[in-house]
Amino acid sequence: MPKAKTSKAFKLKHYISQYGEKVFSTDGEILYCKICDVRVGAERKSSVGQHVNREKHKRGLQRIQDEKQVVQQMLLGQACPSDFPPQNSAKL
Numbered sequence: 001m002p003k004a005k006t007s008k009a010f011k012l013k014h015y016i017s018q019y020g021e022k023v024f025s026t027d028g029e030i031l032y033c034k035i036c037d038v039r040v041g042a043e044r045k046s047s048v049g050q051h052v053n054r055e056k057h058k059r060g061l062q063r064i065q066d067e068k069q070v071v072q073q074m075l076l077g078q079a080c081p082s083d084f085p086p087q088n089s090a091k092l
């Protein structure tokens with residue numbers, strides 16, 4: 001098995017950078033899905049791909065993305081009123 005040389009931790013970190021730190025975390029040994037609260041088998045790339053395609057995972061991902069958008073809209077609303085219904089800016 002020559003490919004065993006590839007550091008497992010490195011591979012796990014790669015998944016995290018690919019999918020985001022809010023989605024996966026790792027302790028260097030296992031890949032953990034923060035969204036589903038489960039351990040994900042990361043020995044094979046396909047099992048990670050299968051996991052992120054699960055309905056439960058997608059719903060959870062959608063949920064945190066919605067939350068993120070709300071926060072971004074709030075921030076943008078202050079910095080960039082054109083992206084938001086003009087409220088305070090109209091009065092000024």
Ligand SMILES: [Zn+2]
Pocket residue numbers: 033034035036037051052056057
């Ligand atoms: Zn998941």
